[in-house]
Amino acid sequence: MSAAAFTLASSAWIAAAQTAPRPLAGVVSDQSGGVLPGVTVTATATTGATVTTVTAADGRFELPLAPGTYAVRADLAGFAPFSSPPIVVGSAAVDPLPIVLKIESYADTVVVTGSRSPEALRTAPVAVTVVRERELQTSPAAHYGDLLRGVPGLNAVELSARDIQLSTRAASGRNARTTLALLDGRTIYQDYFGMVLWDLLPVGFDEVRQVEVLRGPGSAIWGANALTGVINIITRSPREMVGTQGHLSIGERGTRSAGLVHAGVDGRLGYKVSGSFYSQDRWDRPAATPDGTALPPYTSKGTEQYKADARIDFDRTDRVKWRFDSGFASSSGLILVAVGPYDAAPLRQGYGSVEFTNGAASVTGSFTAHQARYQGLLTTDSSRIDSQSFQLDGKHLRAAGKHHVLVYGGSFKHSHFDLSFVPSVHRREEAGAFVTDDIFLNDRVRLTAGARVDWFDTFGASASPRLGIRVEPAAGQTIRATYNRAYVAPSLVENFAYFPASIELPLGTGPFRLPILTEGDSSLAPQTIDAGEVGYTALVGGATLSASAYRHRTRGLVTLLLAELYTPARPPPGWPLPPEVLQALVLPKTFRFSSVGIVDESGAELSADVPIGPRLAASANYSFQAAPGVRTRSGETPFPVNKPPRNRANVGMSFASPRFSASFSASFTDRAYWTDVLAIEGWTNSFWMLNGSAGATFARGRVTWMVKGTNLADRVIQQHVFGDLIRRRVTTEIRFKL
Template sequence: MRTPTRWRVAMAGFAISASLAAQDPGGPAADPSADEPKDQIEEIIVVTASRTEQALNEAPSAITVIDSRTIEAIPADDYGDLLRNVPGLNVSQTSARDINMTARGSTNTLSTSQLVLLDGRSLYLDFFGFVMWDFLPVNPNEIKQIEAVRGPGSAVWGANAMTGVVNLITKRPREMVGTSLLAGGGELGTLYGSLSHAGVSGKVGYKFSAGYYEQDPYDRPTGVVPGSNPPTSYPTFDNSGTQQPKFDLRVDYDAREDAILSLGVGYAGTDGIIHTGIGPFDIDKSSNLSYAKADWSQRAFHLHLFANYLDADSINLLTRGSNGLPLGFAFATDTYNLEAANTSVAGSHHIFTYGANYRWSNFDLEIAPRGEDKKEWGVFVQDEILLGDKVRWLIGGRYDDIEPLEDGVFTPRTSLLISPVPNHTFRLSYNEAFRTPSAINNYLDVTILNQVGPFLLPARADGNVALVEESMTAYEVGYTGSLDNGLTIALAAYRNETEDSIDFYVQRTYGPGNLPPVGIPPAPGVPPQLVPCFLFAPGTFPPCAAVGGGLAGVVPSNFSYRNIGKTTDQGVEFSLQKRSTGPWSWFFNASWQDEPEFEGVSALDQNIPPEWRGNLGLSFDNGGFFASTNVNYQDEAFWADVLNVRGSTDAFTQVNAAIGVRLLDERMTLSIIGANVFDEEVQQHIFGDFISRKVTGQLGFRF
């Protein structure tokens, strides 16, 4: 049961890993009270919003929790399908493996503003600034809960937690003792399997897991891109499915009742299509991310060390390099991160949470050879001030020093939380956050060949080391309440103002003073007789009528990155979630997002998110039989982040469903899972695949 707010100060001094689970739930877990009623609905405890343990309704940010029961119940095909059920989280899937998401803003082919953590270990890839979800090395049954913070998190998590944070928290070995086997397969050549085993011997707990997933590609769109002007046909390329092996090992040592050492290593591999602003890359099957980590938790103190090792290769399926061959992109990074955090009490009215980290990354990037490394450090502190039993005021900030930014970045936050009655909290919040330029943004160095009719014209693409960070100022009014019957109600209204967005743009075009090279196909360049056409604007030189009467200012010769403009996003989110000790549970949520306001940038060059999104889920589980369904609705969206094409995707409604039975004293599970069961035409990005129906059968054993 929840400790009343007036006792939080007294309890804080004896907290068992309060900032522990914010980084890793490997800290000692509190035992349930022996005399707690069996039908008592367990209170939801979160750690990501403030890097300290608190009840869901006391968090200073809008946060959605997906617990292990919900993860098991929702008939999700992947993490994109699962997290699509979070209000305000825009999710797009463009291929069998490519998933991107952004909270309270438009997503794109490479979403750069959303931080993703696995037990506090960052999965954000600094070299390009995005997340590859298939590099999660654990199986879904190992996840204890997922916390999705909708809104800035830089004040405690630092760079790149600009629009939100998704923290996946895994179970301790002691929480999943036994062995689980799972195998499944079905449509689209889908085949998957997993094994996990956990045990305890005295003070030592251990678990290991392995998994494999493969799937054929979805269908590609054909014909003219909807809404494109001038009409543009979809490019053709050989689409690919995906193959994803993974392995994970963790050992916990309970040094004392209030202290624990946790060690872990893991590996995840992938291949398949990743879409970018210069077209799709096909990731080689040897691509992988491995890691090692060590954690020490003692009461509220936490020390966390991890290393990520990325080694991957890819080839662009549309863009050619200066040698006339498809543009290759091999990338390897080594990232090392050391951080410490603690929570302590001062007097009777202050709970301080504070910490620091140092991060060092080495890069080996084929298309950005000058981007060799990146060093950064940061410190944060926040004070939760108890102004009586019903009012709390949280104030804090973080300072980060990150290469190659000339100046450090300070991100403050403050929240006023008022609880007129227990378990019901109103909040008023102000946050600042930022996203740093990636190594590609700073150091891109490549020549590509643009296809202009039958001709290939070279174009330079260069990074910009003078870029400053993207910054966001966010305002939020919200309410979270929990009823005794297990119903949680949440409402939030927000306004986010983003400045200095990093934009990939045409820096220069061919024209007078910058004529294209002369060449005869297949060599790069244009025939000599076509060169004069680049001296005149379109429609002004009749001898070049065959190419529009002039080509000056039409064909790019140089691309680069710049900081531009201001974007304002605002919207409202509402959610209901019914948790129960009985067989039934359900959730409903809806989000409305106003069309963004743009200053200093053309709206035609920016993505526009869906105006309306809604999710409904219902599940039944009586032990021997279970069934679930969830419905996702997404409004139309506008896309402008790939090549020079602009277009819209239609609104869609996707229905997923599952049904199954448990046999042999619930040790064996047989189930059928359907994604997009009505086979709706679902396209989540203008250049994305059609996500068609997929039905799979699944067999599981637990012993």
């Protein structure tokens, strides 16, 4: 070989050796020294390229890395994420990287819903509860009602197989309207009806990182409809889900579920696509309320739900980022409204959104299209809904001097409606702006002051101020006091409904169709609330203890009232019996949405979250809600309102190891009073609900088999006086990673 050829070959060999991947190996363990299989380990280069693996049964991992500088991250549910300092990979062998994962303290969980900026849960200006990834993975819940039933101060009601209603610090009921729901900060509240359709969320539990529940008014930063709370569902990014994973399940009551998620990363680009299916047979119907009042007979409905979602993240730089989302969901099943049950066949909703982030500033534009068809089960009446909305949101976080942190922003929304029961109005526009200031007086005392002003073309402007103080008397302890004002904007239906319907009455002469009219009031003003709260949170030996007490005053409660009865002088058209018979009957002629009186509410909440070891955790909470105090103008008849359970209690325990997982919870709900469907009033009985799950993981953490169950004692539970009878639901599930 000539010298030139030898030099060329040597240069090529050296160049190949310098670019050949070098293995970065190590072992992941917990604080007790136990190895942790199933941990996702990701190395991210300064170029944005990533390499990901999962630890083996002995906790070992190996990443083949090309020469460069990397940051290594390790993630496992129930543990705080690990991030390494920069690691330089060259031509020489790389030293092993030992990784120790620490148990994540509940009090130090980072949340964003309390002030629209990242902060530790224990220092949030309002009461916030978080359902974390560990609880999500071991939960037996089939829907958000079961998942969030254990949150203090939150009332969950399952009316049918698909109809789930959630309210914080207020009585729930059909079409619950006082709690705003968000998906990654984007509202999913249905403006036309004033409610949340939880089954139309386009993502499954597999994609959720955590659920944050703000217990208390949130209009000062989130705007309309955050009257008594906010539920923010935060999903995992493509970089947190690299690979393919899915699940299959089958169980009692015809329960079937399947889902698949695939995510990948290519340099600065990340993507995720998902799809899922869920179905359940109908629950049984009661013949009467618990006190014996006969209910109109009808057969309830099961549900079938389909979801699809896609997301693309493009990190142009470490500061400048783009996010693109789109999704679709459809559902069928029963929905309860004021005039009775309707079959929603189907509900459909699609959305698209674009988010641009530059450091602490972000702008999001989103479009939502919604379609529904409702068929009455007690009537032959049907209704049609088509709505589209476009929303633009922006916010910015910045420090002002040494003592101020400002968060400010604004929003605009345009909606178009085509509703068969609102024939006269087809559009609505709204806009708002907010600012909040965290004022650091010193290391232990912080003030919060802020306000939001919103404008609607239907009623004008509404202001929502917030003022609070947080004091840290010692490390790990926070005392807070907060005043908030919030509001619910009247929905399009509450303002402009004109819905003639009918119900069938069994008379001695045969069936008779009774005409009923539901109408809105265009002069309705927003329903407002003034709320004061004091709270305490402490981190004691790893346990998080918290206590809250609050008092609300609601003004202008918007509710549907019976406005007119049929009388002997004005009988129903075609009435077949003597008119005098109507003197002994209460037959509704007209229901009207009205703004009435003042309602005072108060309550208290206690909770404890206790890690017992690196794999075992326990929790307990208690909620007290006093009966609402209703005040009317002198001489007026007190109006009926739902009354929440006076006492609620939850205890739970969860275990999670690399090989096995289990959870158990017991929830007690006191009796409650209902009066929001067909003017039928009555109490539901108190009940206990026992839920649990158990699972085993094998194949290097890639396959998990679980058995999950709710209402394990198979009690007959009626959660609303007009609701279905809820029984046991046990399913078996296989989860897999490819």
